[in-house]
Amino acid sequence: MSDYSVSAHEAFGPPVSVKKRGTFLESLHAWVVTVDHKRLGILYILYSTFFLLVAGAEALLMRLQLAYPHNQLLSPQVYNRFFTMHGTTMVFLVGMPFLFGFGNYIVPLQIGARDMAFPRLNAFSFWLTAFGGLLLYYSFLGGGGLYGVGNAPDVGWFAYAPLTARSFSPGHATDYWALALIVSGFGTLGTAVNIIATIVSMRCKGMTLMRMPLFTWLFLVVSMLTLVTITPLTAAQFMLLIDRYLGGHFFDTQAGGSSLVWIHFFWIFGHPEVYVLVMPAFAIANEVIPVFCRKAIFGYPAMVAASVGIMFVSLGVWAHHMFTVGMTSVSNAFFTLSTMLVGVPTGIKIFNWIATLWGGRIRFTTPMLFCIGFLFQFLIAGLTGIMLSVSPWDWQLHNSYFVIAHFHYVLVGAVVFCIFAALYFWYPKATGKLMDETLGKWHFWLFTIGFHITFDTMHFLGLLGMPRSIYTYQPDRGWNFLNLIVSIGGVIQGIAVLIFAFNFVRSYFRGKIAGDDPWDAWTLEWTTSSPPPAYNFEQTPEVHSRRPLWDLKHPDDPDWEYEA
């Protein structure tokens, strides 16, 4: 029963150093068959970095198309395919794999475990996710040829019925969409199960639930949320495939079916999905902010309670995506109020982060800069979210660029900023090298400036009435100049990401040696060497407080004396 009775040597074989170079084929083989949570975490992160560049390129092409009216760069069909693939890729192949990659890498280290609960399931989940991505992009090779962008899905990432019915979506584009997401969804489900089992039953001695680092806490919450949000999407996609292949009638209005049911089922997944993406971002901020302002996080129990609160509330707000489909005014009122309720636990979190910063000795390193950017942008994203939750206001702005601006504020301004913070923060742990700070600051400032140019301006375009999902527009609507600005902002972000990619690769070969604990941090992952050995810890650690490394560094004034 206890996994620690087995010695590391027996369980994992003789320790293999990552540095030792065999032939190329040998090391490739070692990576493909690996069941080590750290290697799988790195694979997840590389995989999603690759798709970040791909989906970013799609976004840039769309912005070039919209830079001025009546542009002929992309045909309407190709534009549809790009916005579908951009959304689908960013949510399923970038956001979730990135975050679950960090979870995979960090969680076992933070709880003092030697690996995940089910290492082989872990590898299986990764390869399922990878195969899902491959399947989705394989669709580019079919149908209308590469210039017509093959047979890629073109129904929007929400794939509203009846647009996905056989008659409106002939060919196999929609099937690729559903099958790819079902496959990668199973992978995600496996990872969520694995993370829950790891956190619940693999914690080292003394790590009670209320001593777990907040990062780990949030991954427990996110994994539980994932279990109940990914499966409805899978269910709905099965129904879609039954409709398309077996002649079913779930979403077929000609036979009594209802397209509204698809919208409900999609957003029962789609809304909590936002929290599945953003709560790991909170998790990252919870680690980075205290370390770089030299204070323990303010209000630990409140942070835990708020996370669990967000999980429950987020499951009851999905229909705020549907104010305009003609629900009753009672449901509109209910979903308005429940959506506003999310602001309460989120507000608690923001106040606690600010209270942590208050009076701290702040070090403005690159990860900290990204987290501070996150705080500001997430606040604004929350405020525009409250605006959109007011159903009459939403009637005005539905499907306009205001909505696009709002959710990109969440998904880029919060999630991507925190992903960058995490990459800079844990890069030295995974590689033993520090990323270059100067290039990092260039990356931060360019990306932040580009971000604000793009998405701040989009709010105004939305208020001026520009709808989403259009491939071009008339020159007399007053949108020309603003669209050009938005496109320029997009290009600046693209350049910033290229700087990041350069830094990421270069630091691996030329970076400064980091040492075990470059940031003077407090959680368990920094006690082991960088990169950690295959079995993580020479000796299974034992903790007595929320900041075990502080206790080690300050035996005269340990934390456990003050914690209740």
Add this chain to the structure above:
Amino acid sequence: MSSIPLRVPEDALKWRLPYKSRVGMAALIVGESALFTIFVVAYIFYLGRSLTGPKPSDVLEVPVLGTICLLSSSLTIWRAERAIENDRRRSFTVWLATTVVLAVCFLVGTALEWHKLIYRDGLTISTNLFGTTFYSLVGLHATHVIVGLFLLSAVLLFSLFGWIDQRQSDRFSVVALYWHFVDAVWVVVFTVVYLIGR
């Protein structure tokens, strides 16, 4: 704080964590429940909305025998769990074999029902909305029964070879947990499809 304490806090707590596979199975069951919920909600929402026949009341017969078989298999697998916990291997094999037989009976019942529906009543998955929702929901459950049947048969095979004893009781309890879940879902599906839906 006149003197610096050099003691370590006494964590007198016994450090005992739940069995990881059982936690994993419980988590999987939470996810599966969400999957079934969506199909059940779809079934209820589409009740009586078919534009063409046949209606559920025309063709469905309550599968009393199959239900009795499946629900009693929860009892027999519980007996098997108790048996292996106390290392009574012979009794374990007998109870497990009974469970497998009961599961097969249930599946045969479903097969006969579907055969009648398809060939006598002409109800297929594409006939009407009722057919679509009925075959997907009942089929989803039957798929889970089949998966469970594979697991149980594998354990039965191992136990016939004498490879199972007390040390595996924790692992077997994970399989049993899954099987109890499949039974519990049938209670919901049975109520919705055959009691409310008719």
